[in-house]
Amino acid sequence: MKRAIEAELQYCPNCMDEYRAEITTCAACRISLVSGKEMLAAQQDLVRNQAGRNMVISPDDELVSIRKGPLVQMKDFQTMLKREGIPSIAVSEDSNCGQGSCGTNLFVQIRREDLQDVVAILERDHIRSTGLEDHDLSTAGAIIDTEAEQATCPACGYSFSTTETTCPDCGLCFA
Structure with missing residues (x-):
C-alpha cells in the first residue's frame, strides 16, 4: 500500500519514514530528510521517465x-x-x-x-x-585503521581499541 506524501512533512529518502516538518534527520537511517515537496517532485520525475520509456525492445537495441x-x-x-x-x-x-x-x-x-x-x-x-x-548500514564500508587508537566495526558499529583483533561485540576478526 502506498502512502500519500504530504508536501509540508519531511521524509527519509532511504526508508520513506515520515516526520514532522521541524525534524531534519531520520532516526533509523541517520541521514538528512527531504521535504514532502521534494519527494513529490522526485516521484513525478520518475513517473514521467517511466511514461516516456518505450516498453518494446527492438532488434537495434544494445x-x-x-x-x-x-x-x-x-x-x-x-x-x-x-x-x-x-x-x-x-x-x-x-x-x-x-x-x-x-x-x-x-x-x-x-x-x-x-x-x-x-x-x-x-x-x-x-x-x-x-x-x-x-539495520544501520552507516558503518558497513568502514575500514579499520590499525594505526589509530580506536576503530569502528563495519559489521555492528561497535567502537573498540585497535589492540584487539576481534570485535568485542560481534566477534568479527580483523587479524
Whole structure:
C-alpha cells in the first residue's frame, strides 16, 4: 500500500519514514530528510521517465544480461522489472547439461540504457528482501585503521581499541 506524501512533512529518502516538518534527520537511517515537496517532485520525475520509456525492445537495441537463473525465478524478475517500467527479454542459455536432469536456465536481458535504473531496483530489492532496511548500514564500508587508537566495526558499529583483533561485540576478526 502506498502512502500519500504530504508536501509540508519531511521524509527519509532511504526508508520513506515520515516526520514532522521541524525534524531534519531520520532516526533509523541517520541521514538528512527531504521535504514532502521534494519527494513529490522526485516521484513525478520518475513517473514521467517511466511514461516516456518505450516498453518494446527492438532488434537495434544494445542488450546486456543482468541475471541468470531458472525459468520461474527469471519470470518473477521480469514481472518486477515490468512493474518498475523496465522492458526485458528472457533468452535461453546456449548450453544445457544434455542429461535432461537439469532445468533450463534463462538470461534476463535489458537495454544498456536501462542498466543504472535496474541496478537501483536490485539494490532496493536486496535491502528489502534481506531485512537490511531495518539495520544501520552507516558503518558497513568502514575500514579499520590499525594505526589509530580506536576503530569502528563495519559489521555492528561497535567502537573498540585497535589492540584487539576481534570485535568485542560481534566477534568479527580483523587479524
